[in-house]
Amino acid sequence: MRLHLVDGTYELFRAHFSKRPDRTDVHGRDVKATVGLVNGLLQLLEDGDEQVTHLAVAFDNPIESWRNVRFPAYKDSTGVDESLLAQFDGVEAAVRALGVTVFSMREQEADDALGAAALRFVDEVEQVRILTPDKDLGQVVRGDRIVQVDRLRDKLYDEAGVRERLGVPPASVPDLLALVGDTADSIPGLKGFGKVGAAAVLTRYGHLEDIPADGATWDVDVRGASRLAATLVERRDEALLYRELATLVTDLDLAVSLDDLRWRGADREAWSAWCDEVDSDSLRGRPASWSA
Numbered sequence: 001m002r003l004h005l006v007d008g009t010y011e012l013f014r015a016h017f018s019k020r021p022d023r024t025d026v027h028g029r030d031v032k033a034t035v036g037l038v039n040g041l042l043q044l045l046e047d048g049d050e051q052v053t054h055l056a057v058a059f060d061n062p063i064e065s066w067r068n069v070r071f072p073a074y075k076d077s078t079g080v081d082e083s084l085l086a087q088f089d090g091v092e093a094a095v096r097a098l099g100v101t102v103f104s105m106r107e108q109e110a111d112d113a114l115g116a117a118a119l120r121f122v123d124e125v126e127q128v129r130i131l132t133p134d135k136d137l138g139q140v141v142r143g144d145r146i147v148q149v150d151r152l153r154d155k156l157y158d159e160a161g162v163r164e165r166l167g168v169p170p171a172s173v174p175d176l177l178a179l180v181g182d183t184a185d186s187i188p189g190l191k192g193f194g195k196v197g198a199a200a201v202l203t204r205y206g207h208l209e210d211i212p213a214d215g216a217t218w219d220v221d222v223r224g225a226s227r228l229a230a231t232l233v234e235r236r237d238e239a240l241l242y243r244e245l246a247t248l249v250t251d252l253d254l255a256v257s258l259d260d261l262r263w264r265g266a267d268r269e270a271w272s273a274w275c276d277e278v279d280s281d282s283l284r285g286r287p288a289s290w291s292a
Helices: 008-016 032-046 066-070 088-097 110-124 135-140 159-166 170-180 195-205 225-234 236-246 268-277
Strands: 002-007 054-060 101-105 127-131 146-150 155-157
Touching (some): 008 088, 032 054, 088 101, 101 110, 135 159, 135 170, 146 159, 159 170, 170 236
Parallel strands (some): 002 054, 002 127, 054 101, 127 146
């Protein structure tokens, strides 16, 4: 038995910017992203290889979180298409109508919920599959028990895959993002640290606080070691803040059991009402099961 955890925010943005034709509901509101995401969930449920039985989708609603308080330059909703932002409540309702559990995150982020759920339920299933390409989720990958799946690129990252992709083990992923930055989350990183050099240092030392302050003592071959060490000493507080931002909050009480995440089918009345709302007859009969 597997547990599938879907990054709903990523999927909503992906559907919004896809080549799908524009789509509006019966009130003339943009629902292209919503319909695209729901169609993707139906495809996932229909995928015999994935064998979906237990499933949850997490959303950033709103996009801002506690991280914006800690670091005002952190990613926010500035510049996001208003028609996309307006779909967050509606897409959550659509996913619930499909009978899928929704983690609607406000103070925290969707990634926090995905990480928390993965660690919470890993011992109760054969495998947890986190459906997102986001690098920060690599920190909760565990062997082949918790893996990341990038459906768009047909890639799977187990623990060895994270090491190959990022150059560091899962435990050092937040430290790596602190040094090199993460454009997806507007984390700037420290000037001078590239992916290869930072990965080499962290593979040797593990975490920021364990990196020697004197680059001359580094027993790993990294170009400009003395300069990088000096930068880290000078900007250590910044680096620690960036790591805090990149570290998932995994001690959340999501108030669900594994059985709550079992997909029992769509709610026929709610699903039919949603199909009416988005003026879709093609989706009306798509769910393979009905809970009511």
